Amino acid sequence: MKITVVAVSAPALYQLNRYRQEFQQRYGENRMELSMFYVAGANPGVLGLQDKIKEAVKTADAVVIDIMGASEALQDVVREGLAACRGQRIVIGNGCREYIRLGAFSMEGMKKQSSAPAEAERPGPQEKKTKKNAAALMHTMRRMALMMGSVAPFGMMKDMKNVFLLIDYW
Incomplete structure (x- = not known):
């Protein structure tokens, strides 16, 4: 199993x-x-590893990404790798959140499920809905997932x- 962590x-x-x-001591060096x-930071050593980081993310069976506060150039490199990655993808923080995928759950799947017809296309009286901010929606979704997932x-x-x-535990 190949696991890549960019943090x-x-x-x-x-x-x-x-x-x-x-x-490795318990199971041997070739198992993982x-x-x-x-x-x-944006030190030259990190920027010199861009191709290696992108390739490691692309080819991994599981990826853990925590790049909050990393440079935009590095975030773009990681984003390119995640777009091509076919493994499980765990993204901590807001950067690249759209690439999360673990088992049957993915942000892409959530986006497809939540796409509803536009207000003008819906039959019946049009009611104005109050919009929650993104943090409140995420908190509600998190509570629901923790309850239902249990x-x-x-x-x-x-x-x-x-x-x-x-x-939560990262």
């Missing part, structure tokens, strides 16, 4: 490195390939719950 969090990468060492990239033994709600738990 601005040094403590998280340190813990993952310790986990990799323990995993863990590529980690520390991308805080009941459902499998499926999209369970995967959606797992995405929110992974984001």
